[in-house]
Amino acid sequence: MNDMTLPATRPANPRFSSGPCAKIPNYSLDMLADAPLGRSHRAAVGKAKLAEAIQLTREILGVPADYRIGIVPASDTGAVEMALWSLLGARPVEMLAWESFGEGWVTDVVKQLKLDAKVKVAPYGQIVDFTTVDFDSDVVFTWNGTTSGCRLPNGDAIPAERAGLTICDATSAAFAMELPWDKLDVTTFSWQKVLGGEGAHGMLILSPRAVERLESYTPAWPLPKIFRLTSKGKLIEGIFVGETINTPSMLANEDYLVALKWAQSIGGLRGLVARASANAQVVWDFCAQNPWLKNLAETPEIASTTSVCLKFDDARIKDPAAFAKAVAKRLEKAGVGLDLGAYRDAPAGLRIWCGSTVETSDVQALMPWIAHAFHAEIAAQ
């Protein structure tokens, strides 16, 4: 193929946004017909639907029976904030960050909670060296940096025996990557990421040690009702069986249930992980064949299989930021790749969501279009 001719095949679904992410294959609003709309979420039918979402989450992610899973307000941000504000302050804190969202949590803890935390930040393309971390402190980190495409390869460096809590924002990892539950005390994610659900609610998963902290420690600062996980020093157990703190969206919950059942139908976690890995591999192979496009992740073991972040590397490029934007714009205009520009705080480039709801054939079809847009922009400079 001449690089300047239009590729013959187009992605059937051009949605490559890193959140909200592509809906499950063959999605239709008709699938939500069983949502108990106009009913109380505290009625038996509503509570049963919320409890089912918790139960399916547990089954698919393999969350241990003695871990609590709660549906909370304000998406992943809500879940992370609840954890930070409810748990920190009892012990020394280490904050680890390697991209924008992780840095946001640092700001929260240092500037808002005003804790004297040890802050370790790695530049875009790298992650913090976990062998330098003191896990007798409480440690806060993001499993997969959505805006840098760099992830923890595994939890090996986290000791099973530790005095501190590990608080992990896993929103762009959960359902696409294996998470070692024995190494994670607090895990959060939102519905709108790997399963292509709706923005609305967050999931908060607590280990027994996290619950113990909640019941034995009261932070020095006030907690709004929306963050409160305990009452009179005891965990509010209802939150973890579907009695949400305030009103949830039953429509969004139904949508999550539909996605969870699809996940089961493709083999559960193993199927989900395989789909994301296959998608990312397509992009990695394309980079290997086209030296002008590089993974932002500096080493393959930390390269994300969901938010694959790429940078252009070609001496002919005069203004990298303008160039990357123009390529993304071309893909969007051609209707073959929507929302795949790099995050605003990240280095210039592309970010292609390869999470489990994305079809590998669509990633394959996108690649020649990237080549086409790249060469067209080089020529247009």
Ligand SMILES: Cc1ncc(COP(=O)(O)O)c(C=O)c1O
């Ligand atoms: C790592 C990470 N943390 C937090 C968020 C915020 O998520 P939400 O909008 O679901 O609160 C995002 C969103 O992209 C993210 O990627």
